Amino acid sequence: MRIKEKFQNLQKNNKKALISFVVAGDPDYDLSLEIMHNLVKNGTDIIEIGLPFLDPAGDGSIIEEASKRAVHNGATLEKLFNLVEKFRQKDEETPIILMGYYNPIYYFGLEKFTKIAKESGIDGLLIVDLPLEESQDLHDLAMKNALDVVNLVSQNSSEKRIEKICQNSSGFIYLVSILGITGTKEADISENLPFINHIKKYSNLPIALGFGIKNPDIAKEVTKLDIDAIVVGSSFVEIVTNNLGNKEKLLNDLSKSVQGFSKNI
Numbered sequence: 001m002r003i004k005e006k007f008q009n010l011q012k013n014n015k016k017a018l019i020s021f022v023v024a025g026d027p028d029y030d031l032s033l034e035i036m037h038n039l040v041k042n043g044t045d046i047i048e049i050g051l052p053f054l055d056p057a058g059d060g061s062i063i064e065e066a067s068k069r070a071v072h073n074g075a076t077l078e079k080l081f082n083l084v085e086k087f088r089q090k091d092e093e094t095p096i097i098l099m100g101y102y103n104p105i106y107y108f109g110l111e112k113f114t115k116i117a118k119e120s121g122i123d124g125l126l127i128v129d130l131p132l133e134e135s136q137d138l139h140d141l142a143m144k145n146a147l148d149v150v151n152l153v154s155q156n157s158s159e160k161r162i163e164k165i166c167q168n169s170s171g172f173i174y175l176v177s178i179l180g181i182t183g184t185k186e187a188d189i190s191e192n193l194p195f196i197n198h199i200k201k202y203s204n205l206p207i208a209l210g211f212g213i214k215n216p217d218i219a220k221e222v223t224k225l226d227i228d229a230i231v232v233g234s235s236f237v238e239i240v241t242n243n244l245g246n247k248e249k250l251l252n253d254l255s256k257s258v259q260g261f262s263k264n265i
Helices: 001-013 029-041 061-072 078-086 102-108 112-118 136-144 159-167 190-202 218-223 234-240 245-265
Strands: 017-023 048-051 098-102 123-126 151-153 173-176 209-210 229-232
Touching: 001 017, 017 061, 017 190, 017 209, 017 234, 017 245, 029 048, 029 078, 029 229, 048 061, 048 078, 048 102, 061 209, 061 234, 078 098, 078 102, 078 112, 102 112, 112 136, 123 136, 136 229, 136 245, 159 190, 173 218, 209 234, 218 229, 218 245, 229 234
Parallel strands: 017 048, 017 229, 048 098, 098 123, 151 173, 173 209, 209 229
Antiparallel strands: none
């Protein structure tokens, strides 16, 4: 319900959501928790928390290196759940999406995963590499545990496939704004128009645009589209990378960056 309520409240005020991505446990557990609260304090509406994974398919080098740091410092799925629980002790309102790859989730156990995810305070799941045709088991368990299932629409998606994606999604639809991995190219408004139109034809869910939104100027441009949210990841994760060992500067730079995006959408 947090995701639905967040979008409803923003829409009432004619605002778009800033969805901020960070990697759980990067650069370490305690600072990761501070980063999450910092994001919200400075204008983030929804947090997308990444499960560290050493063989990502859709992440560029910035996020891949962050995952390596987190794993090196002991990050696990169990610790991600604990991190969210700690976050919920101070923040019961901000929606949290768990973004991850299927392999560690499958080995953890789907039933146990969805149950603990909900109990920890997670609101939705975005499993990047799980094809729609193979997602029914996880989808059913997510629905059973009142977890939204966020699916990706890419620029390779046909209208027929977009229809199927829309029928099997909840929370919101995530439109990948570029062809390629995140953190490499910049989003282009014109390329996304037909996909937005297809999504709206088959779903009333909010649309979030992600990948390629590198700075507030790009954010300002893409929010001219008929979308409901932008997702920013690599820009925030890069701030962590550039300030390892300097917590004060890291949090200060992150605050300024989040505020910059928030003010421009």
